[in-house]
Amino acid sequence: MRLVRAALELCVEQGYQSTTIAEIAERAGLTRATFFRYFPDKREVLFAGQEEHAALLTAGIQAAPPGATPLQTIATSLDALTATFTREQHAWGPALIATVAASEELQERDARKTAVLTAAMTSALVERGTPEPSARLAAELGSLALKRGFARWAHDERDDTATFAEHTRAALADLHVAATTLA
Amino acid sequence: MRLVRAALELCVEQGYQSTTIAEIAERAGLTRATFFRYFPDKREVLFAGQEEHAALLTAGIQAAPPGATPLQTIATSLDALTATFTREQHAWGPALIATVAASEELQERDARKTAVLTAAMTSALVERGTPEPSARLAAELGSLALKRGFARWAHDERDDTATFAEHTRAALADLHVAATTLA
Numbered sequence: 001m002r003l004v005r006a007a008l009e010l011c012v013e014q015g016y017q018s019t020t021i022a023e024i025a026e027r028a029g030l031t032r033a034t035f036f037r038y039f040p041d042k043r044e045v046l047f048a049g050q051e052e053h054a055a056l057l058t059a060g061i062q063a064a065p066p067g068a069t070p071l072q073t074i075a076t077s078l079d080a081l082t083a084t085f086t087r088e089q090h091a092w093g094p095a096l097i098a099t100v101a102a103s104e105e106l107q108e109r110d111a112r113k114t115a116v117l118t119a120a121m122t123s124a125l126v127e128r129g130t131p132e133p134s135a136r137l138a139a140e141l142g143s144l145a146l147k148r149g150f151a152r153w154a155h156d157e158r159d160d161t162a163t164f165a166e167h168t169r170a171a172l173a174d175l176h177v178a179a180t181t182l183a
Numbered sequence: 184m185r186l187v188r189a190a191l192e193l194c195v196e197q198g199y200q201s202t203t204i205a206e207i208a209e210r211a212g213l214t215r216a217t218f219f220r221y222f223p224d225k226r227e228v229l230f231a232g233q234e235e236h237a238a239l240l241t242a243g244i245q246a247a248p249p250g251a252t253p254l255q256t257i258a259t260s261l262d263a264l265t266a267t268f269t270r271e272q273h274a275w276g277p278a279l280i281a282t283v284a285a286s287e288e289l290q291e292r293d294a295r296k297t298a299v300l301t302a303a304m305t306s307a308l309v310e311r312g313t314p315e316p317s318a319r320l321a322a323e324l325g326s327l328a329l330k331r332g333f334a335r336w337a338h339d340e341r342d343d344t345a346t347f348a349e350h351t352r353a354a355l356a357d358l359h360v361a362a363t364t365l366a
Binding site: 114115176180 | 255327
């Protein structure tokens with residue numbers, strides 16, 4: 001959406017700290033009041049979609065076949081989320097990653113987003129009958145795979161959703177192999 | 184330390200939001216200026232020790248025997264950290280957990296602390312030659328085990344450090360079993 005794009009453009013041009021809500025709204029061709037209809041503060045514009053992402057992951061887990069293992073269920077769930085990403089989000093990817101990496105405040109918000117998505121996946125797995133701590137661990141792997149998949153997709157010239165799904169599934173598979181070789 | 188204890192007492196009595204830095208300092212028998220010598224803001228007093236914890240985990244990983252697996256290394260590292268906890272920290276445990284759980288702002292800070300500790304363990308494992316993503320995954324298991332171990336210890340009547348170590352190692356073992364049964 002326009003406010004997110006405007007915010008990222010300004011962060012790239014002048015940094016997150018120097019960017020004001022008024023500037024973001026102006027760049028988006030909107031008023032400051034309109035900004036506050038969508039977001040409570042400047043930080044939130046960069047984490048737009050957290051609740052929808054959590055809902056998509058939950059729905060993906062609920063839709064997985066009854067006999068699916070926790071990891072297969074997580075893979076289905078990640079597919080459901082990655083399928084909603086657009087070429088525009090791919091194009092913003094490197095700017096978003098660099099902006100978050102440059103600010104402790106944004107890293108903190110990012111850590112909360114990860115915790116929210118992990119908690120949503122854990123709850124949905126537990127509701128399917130996956131016992132703790134398997135549910136939590138599978139959800140952690142899912143969140144890590146998503147983060148790694150996004151970073152790889154952002155820096156991949158292929159900008160289609162299938163590529164995001166592919167990187168995320170590959171990251172999940174790598175993490176699963178790693179999980180069997182820790183002891 | 185006195186400021187941490189004072190802050191937790193006030194959070195239990197009147198909630199985190201209603202507690203001011205002036206009240207925390209007064210309860211601790213210190214001035215507001217002294218508070219700011221130790222902590223930049225009210226939130227940080229509840230996360231005192233983050234850098235020391237990260238350093239202890241790193242040192243624990245560096246001190247593990249050369250042939251130790253990633254998970255054995257993490258277990259050694261967690262022992263090095265849990266050994267520094269006191270009976271007083273055990274006594275504060277339930278109050279700290281309840282205070283953080285009641286505030287989104289504190290949950291966010293807690294998520295960052297977890298991310299910082301996980302990153303420290305990941306780096307220390309990579310320096311020992313553990314490949315990614317095994318290092319990251321072992322570190323994630325370590326952070327989860329620490330969180331679960333602390334929660335169980337906080338609600339355990341036995342208040343010695345050995346009990347914290349025992350709960351944390353048991354949580355790590357549970358997570359490892361879970362890791363082998365996800366697919």
